[in-house]
Amino acid sequence: MSDPLLASAEASDLTYFAFAASAVDKPVARAEPETPRTAPGELPEVLGGRYRIERLLGVGGMGAVYRARDLLREQFGDPEPYVALKTLSEDFAEYPDANALLYSEFALTARLSHRHVVRLFGFEVDTACQRAFITLELLKGPTLDQLLSERPGGLPWQALSEIVIPLLEALAYSHSLGVLHGDLKPSNVMLADDGLRLFDYGLGQPLDGVLPGLPRLCRSRFAAWTPRYAALELLEGAPLTAAADVYALACVIYELSSGSHPFRRLSAKQAKAMELDRELQRPANLPAHCWPALRTALAFDEARRDIDAAGLLDAFRRPAPGLLQRLLRRTNG
The missing domain is CATH 1.10.510.10 (Transferase(Phosphotransferase) domain 1)
Structure with missing residues (x-):
């Protein structure tokens, strides 16, 4: 027999997303029909024509972080051309305005310049697959x-x-x-x-x-x-x-x-x-x-x-x- 408290504790490790009841119950009036939205494509091997994805580093509540090689830096001889690259997970990328939320994370964190806050490099959108992504410093060490x-x-x-x-x-x-x-x-x-x-x-x-x-x-x-x-x-x-x-x-x-x-x-x-x-x-x-x-x-x-x-x-x-x-x-x- 499973322990409900243990199950609750295990679930509490995860970031949880849920629609609030007020949003579900309240009808939303629309002035005109929505324009059909094209779903983002699968993540390519190279994003933005510049960042070659090497491997997945971790998955969070709405995003996934990859180790990537910056081909432009590599072309100019940088011995450490590696960055971390964060993009929305495939499920979350389906939400309208999801890319805008990823930009919000970039704009917020880019305001911060502190030795104990992760350093961000840029925000870009791969137009071919319609995926927005953030590039940031590649960190090594335990969480x-x-x-x-x-x-x-x-x-x-x-x-x-x-x-x-x-x-x-x-x-x-x-x-x-x-x-x-x-x-x-x-x-x-x-x-x-x-x-x-x-x-x-x-x-x-x-x-x-x-x-x-x-x-x-x-x-x-x-x-x-x-x-x-x-x-x-x-x-x-x-x-x-x-x-x-x-x-x-x-x-x-x-x-x-x-x-x-x-x-x-x-x-x-x-x-x-x-x-x-x-x-x-x-x-x-x-x-x-x-x-x-x-x-x-x-x-x-x-x-x-x-x-x-x-x-x-x-x-x-x-x-x-x-x-x-x-x-x-x-x-x-």
Whole structure:
């Protein structure tokens, strides 16, 4: 007999897409018939007459990433003519305006210039097969989910801080420029040869007033999330906010420090119904002075999650109080 909680936990590793009920129930009036749309063709061996696809590197919620050889760079003698190439998966490419959503990811991420955020090169469309694609730096190294599988007991503080601080720097920087990630999870963070990279802003969007003309994923009729890292308000249909990114990253940090998801790999809605937040305790590898900030970031209710990425970063950068400081705190308390 299968365990429904285990099945739920396994499903929560995947990014989930679903049409919201409001979009299904509400009829849409059209002023004129739609023009038939030609489906994108199969991915060719060479995209845009320039990028020869060598192998698949990974598949995400709506896209696939390949290792590709830039034939133009190779022609000019570049000894490392390799790039990563991201295009929409065949299923997702069938959606109207899907290419516009891929461009939105490019426009958002291209705004960011940070050593811990993946670097994008360009956005192009292969007119022959009607496939849009992004070229970006080719990263080598394990993702955090691979690291977690090798360290089931979590990471010691020194190793933990060397991952968490750059990751918080990347998110705080993104938020400072009005860019929300939308799908923070261990598989979207890589420990590259030259440092950590946060990548895959495919479900991200700008804050209000930033890039106002940019096409975006309409979450009122098309919801997208990875259940075990999605904040409760997202699961209940609220728009993506910086606070939702903070919740997701707090789950990742807890997992890195303890080896286990804070809420048994369940969604926030399931965990709140079971009152699992009452059982939360500081992971042994996490310094005591970091715990109050992380505990706040793990709050189910957005109103109680009153800390941002910069606040979390400050808490993790702060040195542990010395013996005298601890004694003074106890005396004054």
